[in-house]
Amino acid sequence: MQKESAEIAAKKIKMLVFDVDGVMTDGSITYDENGVEYKTFNAKDGHGVVRMNKSGFITAIITARNNGTVQHRAKNLNFTELYQGRKFKLPALEELMKKYNLDYENVSYMGDDLPDICILEKVGLACCPADAVKEVQEICNFKSQYGGGKGAVRELCDFILDSQGIEKEYIVCEGPEKK
Numbered sequence: 001m002q003k004e005s006a007e008i009a010a011k012k013i014k015m016l017v018f019d020v021d022g023v024m025t026d027g028s029i030t031y032d033e034n035g036v037e038y039k040t041f042n043a044k045d046g047h048g049v050v051r052m053n054k055s056g057f058i059t060a061i062i063t064a065r066n067n068g069t070v071q072h073r074a075k076n077l078n079f080t081e082l083y084q085g086r087k088f089k090l091p092a093l094e095e096l097m098k099k100y101n102l103d104y105e106n107v108s109y110m111g112d113d114l115p116d117i118c119i120l121e122k123v124g125l126a127c128c129p130a131d132a133v134k135e136v137q138e139i140c141n142f143k144s145q146y147g148g149g150k151g152a153v154r155e156l157c158d159f160i161l162d163s164q165g166i167e168k169e170y171i172v173c174e175g176p177e178k179k
Helices: 006-010 043-054 068-076 089-099 114-120 134-139 152-163
Strands: 015-018 058-062 081-083 107-110 125-128
Touching: 006 125, 006 152, 015 089, 015 152, 043 058, 043 152, 058 089, 068 081, 081 089, 089 107, 089 114, 107 114, 107 152, 114 125, 114 134, 125 134, 125 152
Parallel strands: 015 058, 015 107, 058 081, 107 125
Antiparallel strands: none
C-alpha cells in the first residue's frame, strides 16, 4: 500500500512517537567499567519535543531497552508517555492510541531499524533518520536529512508544526532580570 505524501499526512498528526537508539541518539551505546549505560541526546531535538508538547501534541517514547538515562530525558522534556522494555512495540502503540482515542492516521512514528517496521507500516506519518536501515527508509514517507541523534527529531517536529500552520515560539532574549 502506497502511503500518502508526508505533507498531507502531517496535517493529521496528533501524537508523535519515537524510538530511542538510532533516533533520539546516534545509536551508540557506551558503558563504564561498572556496566552503567550512557546515551547522548541532541539539545535541538529536545527543543523540538518541548515545542510539540507546548503546542498540544501527545509525545511518547517506545523502546525495547530499559534505561534510567531515557527515563530522565523523557521526564526532562515532559514526554506525555514513556514505554520502556517493550520488545514488541506495536501493542504499546495500540495501548497509546486507545488511551487517547486516536487512529493510525493521527500518529507519527520515527524509527530506524527492523523492529520499527511493524509500526511504520501502519502509521500515517512513517519517519526515519537519514541513517536508518534501507528497509526502513523504503517504507517511510518522511525521511530526515539528518541522522539519529543529530537533528532528525527536530526536523520532524518543525515539519509537523509548519504543515499544521502552527507558529514557532521564539525565546525572548531579554528577561525580567534585565534592567
